[in-house]
Amino acid sequence: MAYPYTHEREVRMLSEHFGEPKARTVEGWKARGGYRALERAFELGPDQVTEEVKTSGLRGRGGAGFPAGVKWSFMPKKPSADRPHFLICNADESEPGTFKDRELIRWTPHQVLEGCLLAAYAIRARQCYVYLRGEFFEATQVLARALEEAYQAGYAGKNILGSGVDIDITLHVGAGAYICGEETGLMNSLEGRRGQPRVRPPFPAARGVFGMPSTVNNVETLSSVPHIVQNGGEWYRQYGTDQSPGTKLFCVSGHVNKPGNYELPLGFPLMELIEDVCGGMREGRKLKGVIPGGSSVPILSAEECVDCSLSYEGVIEAGSQLGCASVIVMDETTDMVKQVRRMVQFYAHESCGQCTPCREGSAWMTRVLKRIEDGRGTEEDLDALLEIGAQMTGTTICPLSDSAAAPVASSIQKFRDEYLALIRRGERVSAA
Amino acid sequence: MSDGATGPHDEKAPFRNPGWAGNTGEFDLTEADVRGTGFVGKRPLDGGHPSGASSFPYMLEEKSPEAALFEGPYRKRFDKIRSQYPEARAALLPCLNMAQEVRGHISAETMDQVAELLELSPAYVRGVATFYTMYNKRPVGRHLIQVCTNISCNLCGADEVLGAFLRETGTDLGETSEDGEFTIVEAECLAACGFPTCVQINSRYFENVSSDDVPAILERLKSQDD
Ligand SMILES: Cc1cc2nc3c(=O)[nH]c(=O)nc-3n(C[C@H](O)[C@H](O)[C@H](O)COP(=O)(O)O)c2cc1C
Ligand code: SF4
Ligand code: FES
Numbered sequence: 001m002a003y004p005y006t007h008e009r010e011v012r013m014l015s016e017h018f019g020e021p022k023a024r025t026v027e028g029w030k031a032r033g034g035y036r037a038l039e040r041a042f043e044l045g046p047d048q049v050t051e052e053v054k055t056s057g058l059r060g061r062g063g064a065g066f067p068a069g070v071k072w073s074f075m076p077k078k079p080s081a082d083r084p085h086f087l088i089c090n091a092d093e094s095e096p097g098t099f100k101d102r103e104l105i106r107w108t109p110h111q112v113l114e115g116c117l118l119a120a121y122a123i124r125a126r127q128c129y130v131y132l133r134g135e136f137f138e139a140t141q142v143l144a145r146a147l148e149e150a151y152q153a154g155y156a157g158k159n160i161l162g163s164g165v166d167i168d169i170t171l172h173v174g175a176g177a178y179i180c181g182e183e184t185g186l187m188n189s190l191e192g193r194r195g196q197p198r199v200r201p202p203f204p205a206a207r208g209v210f211g212m213p214s215t216v217n218n219v220e221t222l223s224s225v226p227h228i229v230q231n232g233g234e235w236y237r238q239y240g241t242d243q244s245p246g247t248k249l250f251c252v253s254g255h256v257n258k259p260g261n262y263e264l265p266l267g268f269p270l271m272e273l274i275e276d277v278c279g280g281m282r283e284g285r286k287l288k289g290v291i292p293g294g295s296s297v298p299i300l301s302a303e304e305c306v307d308c309s310l311s312y313e314g315v316i317e318a319g320s321q322l323g324c325a326s327v328i329v330m331d332e333t334t335d336m337v338k339q340v341r342r343m344v345q346f347y348a349h350e351s352c353g354q355c356t357p358c359r360e361g362s363a364w365m366t367r368v369l370k371r372i373e374d375g376r377g378t379e380e381d382l383d384a385l386l387e388i389g390a391q392m393t394g395t396t397i398c399p400l401s402d403s404a405a406a407p408v409a410s411s412i413q414k415f416r417d418e419y420l421a422l423i424r425r426g427e428r429v430s431a432a
Numbered sequence: 433m434s435d436g437a438t439g440p441h442d443e444k445a446p447f448r449n450p451g452w453a454g455n456t457g458e459f460d461l462t463e464a465d466v467r468g469t470g471f472v473g474k475r476p477l478d479g480g481h482p483s484g485a486s487s488f489p490y491m492l493e494e495k496s497p498e499a500a501l502f503e504g505p506y507r508k509r510f511d512k513i514r515s516q517y518p519e520a521r522a523a524l525l526p527c528l529n530m531a532q533e534v535r536g537h538i539s540a541e542t543m544d545q546v547a548e549l550l551e552l553s554p555a556y557v558r559g560v561a562t563f564y565t566m567y568n569k570r571p572v573g574r575h576l577i578q579v580c581t582n583i584s585c586n587l588c589g590a591d592e593v594l595g596a597f598l599r600e601t602g603t604d605l606g607e608t609s610e611d612g613e614f615t616i617v618e619a620e621c622l623a624a625c626g627f628p629t630c631v632q633i634n635s636r637y638f639e640n641v642s643s644d645d646v647p648a649i650l651e652r653l654k655s656q657d658d
């Protein structure tokens with residue numbers, strides 16, 4: 001029996017071998033068709049690999065949804081001896097609600113490695129760093145072991161498969177800081193600095209890690225690449241929507257009967273994900289709201305969920321963003337003010353402190369929300385929260401500040417009654 | 433790490449919450465399968481293949497705040513780590529990780545030693561080390577218990593789980609129990625949100641933890657090295 005839940009409506013491309021311990025070994029992975037895309041890539045050449053990925057329309061799975069092939073094409077065409085290219089695989093997964101990259105690494109380490117090799121080849125990088133979240137001890141061990149096997153089998157290192165191409169992969173382990181998931185913060189951290197985001201421009205393709213042309217991609221983005229190179233960009237487009245092609249791991253958490261990772265074509269209806277795939281709401285309770293893309297995106301009210309389709313464009317239409325497709329489901333018993341406070345507290349803790357609106361705003365919001373939660377708030381507090389949120393949006397070096405403000409604004413807008421009830425009566429609308 | 437499959441429970445038996453992911457019922461994987469410990473085996477102290485040398489987790493059963501740093505196999509591991517980067521500075525986090533693996537926490541003296549090794553200024557290393565939450569600035573218990581209370585876990589009772597750990601061990605948040613066994617802290621999202629509540633204990637994740645499971649987990653920890 002597969003692990004831990006599967007559903008017949010899934011399209012299991014990335015997750016096909018989740019729950020199969022043998023798929024972790026290089027032999028087991030080869031037996032499942034692994035590393036054939038790498039052979040094909042060496043026949044196609046780097047530019048054609050980039051073209052296939054462009055054709056596929058694969059969008060970045062780390063949150064922003066930027067087309068991967070287009071990003072690769074920003075890299076200079078020829079690295080010079082003193083300007084080597086770098087690929088970074090972003091495995092710092094720490095957006096609250098998101099738990100797909102860890103599963104990809106622990107179950108299908110070679111899929112991740114093959115994706116890294118293909119992307120490095122396409123952007124002409126001879127060195128790839130996988131920046132792993134420090135907490136991922138187990139997953140990192142699995143990946144380290146798989147990488148050692150890949151070296152032994154000639155899939156990594158010098159003259160890969162006799163092609164004359166050299167690509168090294170190095171695992172780099174972080175030490176606990178959400179902001180190191182942001183790509184320029186990540187590059188600073190990789191260089192041995194505080195993981196504080198950098199001002200752009202220059203963009204990573206011009207001056208990235210160690211000052212060299214660099215590309216950062218998420219684990220899931222890279223894991224999709226072998227399938228695209230193997231089967232072609234057009235083939236990939238049979239799944240998903242025109243603007244959001246392919247399949248995506250949906251991380252469903254919260255008040256559903258069967259939480260977990262489900263791989264579905266993009267554009268899947270949100271309510272069917274909850275009701276059908278995830279076995280419905282726990283204890284048959286009513287839906288209150290959904291955060292569709294991890295805690296950095298606006299909350300959708302139950303009404304907004306009804307017609308929401310889970311594609312990048314569909315979720316924007318519904319009033320939020322797809323982010324990392326981390327679907328956090330909240331039922332009628334949810335204490336919205338408490339949960340929003342908990343989210344903002346996270347951002348206050350994780351703010352790197354460079355920008356005043358972010359550092360001060362997130363800490364201040366946490367205090368005001370706590371005051372409201374404790375029944376000591378005023379109606380003016382709500383206006384003040386919105387005001388501060390507006391000042392935190394679009395004014396900082398990185399989008400963490402905007403992320404902190406998003407749940408506050410959307411919850412005040414959509415669940416104002418709950419705030420007011422706490423303020424007026426000093427008691428919660430619903431107990432947690 | 434002692435093999436994840438060992439423990440007081442029969443690894444094949446379907447029982448609620450041994451604390452490993454996917455404890456949702458209908459599957460036939462062992463704990464070693466899920467954790468991948470069977471595949472990883474024991475990795476050598478010198479870091480093994482250079483590509484993964486900086487990935488070594490802290491897994492020594494006994495940590496010693498006075499242990500020598502960067503000697504013997506650790507020196508070999510350092511050389512491998514250093515070979516992976518164009519600049520020495522980039523080896524800073526891997527070196528701090530290694531120091532914590534051996535010593536259990538990163539004291540100011542440890543930071544200075546790392547600074548010397550990498551020819552960085554002590555002030556610089558302190559500035560970096562204090563930025564990252566995983567570096568314990570002071571000693572912690574033999575089992576560092578980090579309970580995620582972020583949103584997905586919180587929706588499913590993380591506050592109760594945290595409360596149960598504090599109650600059962602009789603410690604305050606962030607403090608170490610008198611017998612030196614447990615330190616309990618609150619954690620941010622551990623990227624296991626579909627298996628709430630997630631609790632990281634030293635290098636290992638315990639998942640689907642409910643407050644009822646806490647006594648059994650503590651029992652298991654006491655009778656087992658981690
Ligand atoms: C505050 C913040 C945190 C982020 N955390 C992550 C992360 O943990 N993992 C990730 O892949 N991308 C994260 N990102 C997005 C990255 O900056 C970057 O866009 C992404 O890794 C690019 O890869 P992609 O194009 O394949 O999605 C984060 C962004 C921000 C602003
Ligand atoms: S917005 Fe916040 S996290 Fe981002 S750079 Fe500024 S202070 Fe740091
Ligand atoms: S919210 Fe607890 S692991 Fe993500």
